Amino acid sequence: MSESQIKNSQFTVLVVDDDDEIRYSLGRVLGNQGYQIDTAASGEEGIEKVKHGPSPDLIFMDIRMGGITGLETLQHMRSIDSNLQIILMTAFGTAQTAIEAMKFGAHDYVMKPFDPEKVISLASIAIDASRDLRTVSKPSKKVNNEDYKEGIVGKSAPIQEVFKIIGQVAASDATVLVTGESGTGKELIANCIFQHSLRSGGPFMAVNCAAIPENLIESELFGHEKGSFTGATSQRIGKFEQCDRGTIFLDEIGDMSLTTQTKILRVLQDGEIQRVGGSETIKVDVRVLAATNKDLETMVREKEFREDLYYRLNVFRIRVPSLRERSEDVPDIVDFMLQKLVKERKAKATRLSEEAMATLSRYSWPGNVRELGNVVYHSAVVAQGGVILVKDLPDTLLTGGVIQPVATQGSIGLVNPENVVIRDLDLPSPVDPVSTGPQSLADTFDFVYEEVKAREGKRILTFIEKQMIQRAIADTGGNQARAAEILGITRNTLRKRLDEYASDV
């Protein structure tokens, strides 16, 4: 017996089909791989076998059988053991059955007649998932959502430090500057400061300085008089005035022009504003909280940010740690997010397998908690049962690729600037200096991202993955093992993708 046959002999595969021929041939193909084979000639018989256990590690089941159908059997079986991995088979594939099969929690769905190679690879993937499933992380009693009324989850030392500073500054009227990478929770923290302040009964307004066009931001913040500029058809009261006795949160403050900076400085120093086009000086009582993911110190040095304003804002500084600095918080944040998704009825998964959780804890999270939130949501939706497995996580996490928000908020890119050492990369330099084509790897990714987004809508990763796989196949002259190695994925994943591309055309 080969090593893989020995390994496979610990696993039982149940074949449920009313066709003797299929039971025999499938049993033989899988039996040759070392798996223990059990068979059932109907859905009813299959259910009996599952009921009287032990549960098989994998079930191959026909959809159309005399007696109850494969889909009904599947539902019944999964109500006995929700962790069952079931691959459905059919000779009559329609979109409808494929969709239903997956919706009811099938692991996969194959068309008859099948290629033995494909069946073997499918079985091995499903068995991996089944093994993964047996090591489910403990249901978390530790995360009690009541403990996190603020919505800021974390027990690690760096985030606890942040909580302490919030406690120190909240009740004062001091200006607070919140800094940290994108997606670390700066806005959440500003909100928390407000909630715990003496002004919590007053208004709170957030202004995203990066999202408002330069020519409108002053009018947004300070208001304008009728006729002060084209389009100013009536008087407008700005945010500072509306926020009197309240708190204003100036988000992305590093994106504010020098002119606007000067006016903000005046409010901070004198508590006074002037509407655009107005001559009257208006007193306002507003507490200012500000946030940025820019390096303000460098901006000050380069004269892009007023030094005096910087000192005014930086009275108290909260540096929010990146998720990678507090990866021990990942499990708690994940549990918190899952509980929320379940409560909002957006997903059913409540737990992760140990390996899936470990994968999340290992990842570098360039997009921080926001990226983690996206990944948890994606995986909870994809997961078939109550448990998220490694296979449900986005591929980028497994292949060591990085998902990094590029420039704009909320967008997903593929490059971590830390990994892009442009001078070390052997990239062809643009021949024509006036060329508008991408000039660095980061630009290349920005360019690709925008291009694909424009054409493919939401399927950016799928599109890029296909391009990369096809290039690797061409590059290695069709050598799948080499190609998989270059791409950093398993051969099984590569084969699966190639099969998908083949069936796409």
Ligand SMILES: Nc1ncnc2c1ncn2[C@@H]1O[C@H](COP(=O)(O)OP(=O)(O)OP(=O)(O)O)[C@@H](O)[C@H]1O
């Ligand atoms: N500690 C945390 N626990 C739970 N959820 C969090 C935590 N920190 C952030 N989040 C969630 O992550 C997302 C991003 O947070 P937020 O918008 O506050 O980040 P940000 O630092 O302002 O990002 P950006 O710089 O891109 O504006 C939000 O959905 C927020 O609820």
Ligand SMILES: [Mg+2]
């Ligand atoms: Mg923000």
